Amino acid sequence: xxxxxxxxxxxxxxxxxxxxxxxxxxxxxxxxxxxxxxxxxxxxxxxxxxxxxxxxxxxxxxxxxxxxxxxxxxxxxxxxxxxxxxxxxxxxxxxxxxxxxxxxxxxxxxxxxxxxxxxxxxxxxxxxxxxxxxxxxxxxxxxxxxxxxxxxxxxxxxxxxxxxxxxxxxxxxxxxxxxxxxxxxxxxxxxxxxxxxxxxxxxxxxxxxxxxxxxxxxxxxxxxxxxxxxxxxxxxxxxxxxxxxxxxxxxxxxxxxxxxxxxxxxxxxxxxxxxxxxxxxxxxxxxxxxxxxxxxxxxx
Numbered sequence: 001x002x003x004x005x006x007x008x009x010x011x012x013x014x015x016x017x018x019x020x021x022x023x024x025x026x027x028x029x030x031x032x033x034x035x036x037x038x039x040x041x042x043x044x045x046x047x048x049x050x051x052x053x054x055x056x057x058x059x060x061x062x063x064x065x066x067x068x069x070x071x072x073x074x075x076x077x078x079x080x081x082x083x084x085x086x087x088x089x090x091x092x093x094x095x096x097x098x099x100x101x102x103x104x105x106x107x108x109x110x111x112x113x114x115x116x117x118x119x120x121x122x123x124x125x126x127x128x129x130x131x132x133x134x135x136x137x138x139x140x141x142x143x144x145x146x147x148x149x150x151x152x153x154x155x156x157x158x159x160x161x162x163x164x165x166x167x168x169x170x171x172x173x174x175x176x177x178x179x180x181x182x183x184x185x186x187x188x189x190x191x192x193x194x195x196x197x198x199x200x201x202x203x204x205x206x207x208x209x210x211x212x213x214x215x216x217x218x219x220x221x222x223x224x225x226x227x228x229x230x231x232x233x234x235x236x237x238x239x240x241x242x243x244x245x246x247x248x249x250x251x252x253x254x255x256x257x258x259x260x261x262x263x264x265x266x267x268x269x270x271x272x273x274x275x276x277x278x279x280x281x282x283x284x285x286x287x288x289x290x291x292x293x294x295x296x297x298x299x300x
Contacts, residue, residue, distance in 0.1 A: 008234070010231040010233065011229075012228065026115060029190070030218075033257035034113070034190040036112055036113065036194055038108065039109045041103040042106050043103070044106075045106060048100045049111075051093055051096065051097045053115050053116070055095050055157065056111050057091065057111070057125075058101060058110075059110040060079030060080060060090070060110075061196070062108045063107020064076075064079030064105070065077050065101050065102060065109060068099065068102070084164070087294040088127055088147075089124065089127045090147060090148075091125065092122060092148075092153070094121065095119050112148070113255075114255075116155075120156060127294055131152060137279075138280070138286070139169050142171035143165075144161055144164075145294075147161065149265065150265050155263065158257055159189070159254075159255075162253055164251050164291050165252075166244065166291070167249050168244060168246040168247075171240070172239055172240030172242040174240065174276050174277065175273055178266065179214055179235070181259075182268075183262075191256045192234070193252045194255070195232075197248050198248050200247045201247070204228065205227070205245055205248025207225075207243055207248070207250040208223070208225055209222060209223075209242050211238065217236030219236075220234060222234075
């Protein structure tokens with residue numbers, strides 16, 4: 001699927017390519033930096049890829065794997081049963097490398113990528129070092145696993161986090177944007193949302209994603225019903241809310257990168273909705289959160 005016909009809402013299977021259930025790169029997205037691949041491996045399966053001009057994080061969505069680089073680094077990732085069951089460990093691999101992923105028991109793995117200039121060392125990220133943040137209160141309560149947030153894990157351009165929203169709650173709210181460089185106030189970052197929705201009572205779940213134009217860039221506008229395996233591309237615009245249907249917890253993986261010299265996540269709230277933050281101190285955090293904690297020894 002080329003940039004010319006790629007929609008901002010990419011339904012499961014629409015951007016499949018070879019071994020990847022989802023393959024979004026800068027050329028396909030029509031932008032400059034952010035990439036996301038989702039790789040399904042059967043038991044005993046393996047896959048090799050060249051990192052090219054991008055840095056990557058191998059993040060287990062379900063199952064574990066071994067990650068090998070051509071520099072001789074080997075990372076054993078324990079992984080997890082699902083995105084709703086726990087924090088996972090991960091592996092960072094640099095640009096200009098060759099990588100193999102092998103999964104003895106099979107699994108599903110996200111490869112989050114960003115074009116970059118610096119070649120940093122390959123590294124292991126333990127689950128115990130992932131800060132688990134509770135953000136918002138009341139029906140805006142959500143959990144953020146900051147595994148590769150800008151102030152948590154070193155990378156050149158890549159920023160990536162996981163967000164878990166209990167059924168019935170809104171996240172990515174108030175709507176916010178990061179589509180222009182305003183030093184100290186806002187970063188310019190392209191963003192990919194990848195969704196998985198928890199089933200309940202034998203029924204697959206749905207959620208909803210909204211993006212509205214900010215007057216910049218491509219005038220991105222989305223009102224999408226999202227299901228497991230879907231992605232939403234956000235080159236610009238106010239994004240949020242992300243709405244979890246009652247009874248169905250929502251997971252999304254955020255992948256961000258941009259052209260700025262500073263690797264930072266600086267956002268601007270929508271002026272019509274930013275007031276909601278002022279109500280948060282008056283309400284408790286949703287008691288269903290956290291859905292899970294990082295293992296003992298987690299950074300806080």
